[in-house]
Each structure stands twice: as structure tokens, then as C-alpha cells.
Amino acid sequence: MIKRILIGTCMLLIVPVIALSAVDSIKIESHGTSRNKAGVGPVIFPHKLHKKSFKCAACHPKIFKAKLGGNSITMRQNMNKKFCGSPGCHNSPKAFPLFHCNKCHMKGK
Amino acid sequence: MKSFVRYTKTTLLFLLVLTVCIAVSGAFSDVESAQKRKKSSKIDPTNPCSVIYLDTKGNLAGVGDPNKPASLSYKKGRGWHPQALSANGLPKDRYGLIDWARLVRENLIKPRHALKAGVDEMPPLQMDVLIVAKGDFVDDVIYPHEMHTYWLKCEVCHPGIFIPAAGQNNMTMIGIVEGKWCGRCHNKVAFPLTDCSRCHVSPKKTSKK
Numbered sequence: 001m002i003k004r005i006l007i008g009t010c011m012l013l014i015v016p017v018i019a020l021s022a023v024d025s026i027k028i029e030s031h032g033t034s035r036n037k038a039g040v041g042p043v044i045f046p047h048k049l050h051k052k053s054f055k056c057a058a059c060h061p062k063i064f065k066a067k068l069g070g071n072s073i074t075m076r077q078n079m080n081k082k083f084c085g086s087p088g089c090h091n092s093p094k095a096f097p098l099f100h101c102n103k104c105h106m107k108g109k
Numbered sequence: 110m111k112s113f114v115r116y117t118k119t120t121l122l123f124l125l126v127l128t129v130c131i132a133v134s135g136a137f138s139d140v141e142s143a144q145k146r147k148k149s150s151k152i153d154p155t156n157p158c159s160v161i162y163l164d165t166k167g168n169l170a171g172v173g174d175p176n177k178p179a180s181l182s183y184k185k186g187r188g189w190h191p192q193a194l195s196a197n198g199l200p201k202d203r204y205g206l207i208d209w210a211r212l213v214r215e216n217l218i219k220p221r222h223a224l225k226a227g228v229d230e231m232p233p234l235q236m237d238v239l240i241v242a243k244g245d246f247v248d249d250v251i252y253p254h255e256m257h258t259y260w261l262k263c264e265v266c267h268p269g270i271f272i273p274a275a276g277q278n279n280m281t282m283i284g285i286v287e288g289k290w291c292g293r294c295h296n297k298v299a300f301p302l303t304d305c306s307r308c309h310v311s312p313k314k315t316s317k318k
Contacts, residue, residue: 031244031246033245034244034245037243037244038242038243038244038247038281038282039283040244040283074246075244075247075305076246076247079247079248079305079306079309093204097301097302097303098305099282099285099286099296099301099302099305101282101283101286102283102286
């Protein structure tokens with residue numbers, strides 16, 4: 001009985017971690033009206049690609065809350081060294097810069 | 110109850126061992142990567158990857174440090190070309206690129222406005238234009254005519270690139286990145302689009318976070 005409870009709790013702890021790390025890409029569709037005015041599509045974030053180069057703790061929970069829709073990301077904040085534009089990320093020479101709109105804002109998707 | 114105590118004890122012990130293992134391996138890998146970094150700063154001429162640092166005879170083109178210039182004179186102990194490349198003293202922006210606008214503002218260079226003597230110079234146009242950014246979450250642009258007319262004539266941009274009327278140029282960042290409007294010069298001969306906040310400077314009045 002106790003063994004079962006222990007296994008159960010272990011599974012409860014491990015399963016969400018595995019499930020989250022298995023996310024392929026995340027579609028970010030917030031701020032639709034503003035995006036339409038600017039003429040850019042929703043962002044498709046390749047989680048799998050970032051996972052290859054970084055450990056989870058590099059981004060979560062310091063830069064991004066590990067929750068879908070839990071981060072209200074705006075371009076202003078990206079420009080001000082937050083979220084995607086954090087130091088060492090897309091506002092630095094280490095990654096492609098923020099002005100390549102279409103690399104993240106996929107049109108017609 | 111006894112078995113429960115035993116289970117918890119074993120799991121705790123297991124977790125302790127696991128954390129110690131992870132910590133030790135992490136420390137070792139840090140040391141290894143630091144050593145690798147140290148090694149990589151020296152160029153090995155026999156390594157096929159370092160061919161770009163070699164001259165036509167296969168010798169090291171510079172002093173063996175990729176951060177130093179690869180010139181013969183530098184190798185012989187002379188510095189950079191003193192007149193042409195006093196670039197070290199030129200002001201740089203936060204991306205390490207030469208800040209030509211600051212050069213003009215601080216009168217560090219004074220180029221002649223014309224090749225022929227006696228040609229009247231047109232003074233720069235003192236006129237800032239507010240360009241409203243399309244998105245709600247991006248600061249507006251204040252375009253300074255002054256800096257642009259310091260070296261350029263009106264006809265360079267008007268009406269070919271920009272219709273000379275406020276709000277008539279339906280500019281988008283995507284278009285600019287593709288080389289339209291500001292992108293005709295910026296990202297090419299003028300400073301790149303990398304630093305968004307160099308142009309997007311004016312916060313919107315009804316600014317959202």
C-alpha cells in the first residue's frame with residue numbers, strides 16, 4: 001500500500017516535468033489587434049530548438065513562467081532586455097536580432 | 110510502519126547521492142570547458158579549421174590570436190595604421206559599432222561639404238518628424254532631419270524613397286528589413302536595425318506596458 005503511494009507521488013512529480021520538456025513549439029497569439037495593425041502574424045516559438053542549447057533553468061522560471069499564456073510578452077519589453085530580449089539572447093550578438101520580424105512572427109499561420 | 114520508514118530512508122539516501130553526483134560532475138565539466146576555452150584562443154596551424162587565419166604560404170597571418178589584426182606590420186611589432194585606424198578612439202555604440210552620429214555632434218571629424226571651393230553649403234534642416242509605430246506595444250519613432258541632411262541632399266530621399274508628407278509613407282518594419290524606406294541605408298551603410306531603441310524613442314501617450 002505504502003509502496004503504491006510512494007510510486008504514485010513520484011509519478012505525480014515526474015510526469016509534468018516530462019510532459020513540459022516534450023513541448024515542440026508554442027504558438028503565442030496574444031495582443032491580436034496590435035499585431036494586426038503592425039501587420040505581423042502570431043509567434044511560433046520553437047521550444048525544441050531552444051531546449052537543445054539550454055537547460056530548463058536558463059529560462060524557467062526567471063525569464064519565462066513555465067505556463068502557457070502566463071507571460072504577457074510585448075515587443076517593448078523585448079527591446080528593454082526582458083523575455084526574448086534578455087541579456088545574451090535576441091538583443092545581443094549571440095542570437096539573431098529582434099528586427100528579423102518574420103523569423104518569429106509567422107505570417108499566415 | 111517499519112517498512113515505510115525504511116522506504117523513506119532509502120529514498121532520502123538515494124536523493125542525497127544523486128545530488129552529490131550531479132554537483133561533482135557539474136564542477137568537473139565547468140573546469141573542462143574553461144580549459145577548452147583557454148586552448149581555443151591559440152591557433153593551431155595544422156588544424157584544417159584554422160585555415161582562415163593562415164597566409165598563402167600556410168604560416169600564421171597574424172600573431173596567432175584571432176582577436177589581433179592579421180597584418181605583416183602588426184606581426185613585426187607595429188600597431189594599427191595610425192592615421193587611418195585611430196578607430197579605437199572613435200565613439201562606439203552599445204553594439205561596438207562606430208557611432209557616426211556622435212562623431213558629427215561632437216565635432217570629432219569635419220569633412221568638406223564639397224570638392225570644389227566656393228560651393229555654398231546648405232545648413233542641415235532642423236526638423237524632427239514623429240512617426241507613429243503601428244503596434245500598440247512599440248514606442249514611436251522620432252526622425253531627425255538634422256542628422257540626415259548633414260551629409261545628404263533632399264533629393265537623395267525625396268520623393269524617391271519617402272513621400273515628403275507626414276503619414277503618407279506606409280512604413281513597416283518588415284519592409285524596412287527587406288530594404289525599403291529606412292532600410293535603403295540602415296542595415297547597409299548606416300547603423301543597423303539591431304538597436305531598436307535607437308529610433309523607437311518616444312513612448313506612446315496611452316502607453317500600455
